[in-house]
Amino acid sequence: MVDDRACGPMPDNGFQHPDPVSDAALDWFVHLQEAPQDRKLREQFQIWLDSDPRHAAAFAKLEAMWTLPELDIASARLAARLDETPKARVVPARRQVRRTGKWTKRLAALAAVMMVAIGIRSYPALMLRWNADHLTATGAQGEFVLPDGSRLMLNTASAVALDFEGQNRSVTLLQGEAFFDVVPDPARPFRVAGAFGDVEVKGTAFSVRTGAEDTVILERGRVEVSRQGDDAGHATLSPGEKVEVSAAGLSPVTGIDAESALAWRTGWVTFQEKPLADVLADLGRYYEGRILTLDGSIGRVRVSGNYRLADPEGAIRSLAEAAGVKVTRLPGGIIILR
Structure with missing residues (x-):
């Protein structure tokens, strides 16, 4: 297998993410920020991007993360610690950045800020695991x-x-x-x-x-x-x-x-003449995907039933059919009711 790290531009010895694909994506991201008009660099980047689907996915995720509002907060705090201007991101977006002797610090700071941004999004789940017995x-x-x-x-x-x-x-x-x-x-x-x-x-x-x-x-x-x-x-x-x-x-x-009300202890959910919106909210707790209702009147339909919690999607489909509602399932477990 080709070393993903070696396929990307090689910075000074700085931060290296444990995942080589993410590490290479970070390298490319910073170098492209530094030289956005460099045609040769763009060609090399495209070759790397096309060589493995993981590369495009990692880079797209990085670009999406760059627009998060949490990143501005995190980068300002980190910049202050690095004695840089807190009003600007460590590597400003959409303008050329001069390469200086602090390049290693800049790459490490960018990587750290990205990790902080990810941490902000996952913080509640991490804290829950930390505190729970x-x-x-x-x-x-x-x-x-x-x-x-x-x-x-x-x-x-x-x-x-x-x-x-x-x-x-x-x-x-x-x-x-x-x-x-x-x-x-x-x-x-x-x-x-x-x-x-x-x-x-x-x-x-x-x-x-x-x-x-x-x-x-x-x-x-x-x-x-x-x-x-x-x-x-x-x-x-x-x-x-x-x-x-x-x-x-x-x-x-x-x-x-x-x-x-406590039928969940034996793996069932039971309801009698209850608004479909309330039932879907309850079933949604057992379903890993998302349930979207496009018509508000759907939620007012009253339904009754007794369903196994082991198959929440099956329960949702059965309820939709009984209520005369059309069901569309998208990739990622998204269920749309209309």
Whole structure:
């Protein structure tokens, strides 16, 4: 196999990306910025570009990244550290740059800025993995035994952090939905923190889902739900009841079919006379692609059903057919309803 690094222009000894294709793309990008009118350089670049589909893909990704607004912020910070003008990018775009003795620094800075830009986009996912003790991927579920013997089940794309040090029995729901079957211990309350609310129990079975608000559903036992930072706002749930907690406060406690609402634990999703938009939003949590609706009236159609979560795309297609909606699937898992 040809060394991709050797196929590109050779700068001074500077930053080298672990991926040789990306490394060569960075080299070409900087050299073309330096000499945009160099016909021979352009011809050599075209030869490199045409020699392997990976080259064109890597270079296109680099060009797209160059337009990200996050790159301006990152490059300004990096330029300040390198004692360069923070008002300009390390290698200014769309104008010629003189080659100086700082060429190695410039190439390293460009590569570093690109990596920072990528990091900004992936930062939430990276931090989630860093903070989570247990997590699941999209479409997956997981069951775990907690240090006190309580059982935890995580729904799709969910994550929790645990604190069982000393007398603590505390779980923070970082993302998604979780079901807890708590071992009774009157001396050690079991607490779950969502984005807006806190749940405290002695021993019971309940679920918490976080998002635009926290939704707490009680299957059995009893739970106390409060809004974080608000000692006055709290609610007590009995089996078959739910409450939602948002930045504005607690909703009224309402009854719910807990068996249907928690059917995801057995791999099913169940709904009765529910707007299609709400059903698609729920199924979208289990689907790795994207669902786009071109006609707003589609979402108002009410549907009922009982579907396996193992095949969310099949469920979406079945629902669309029942609602008289046309389905188009694009590469990358994009489903368009019209």
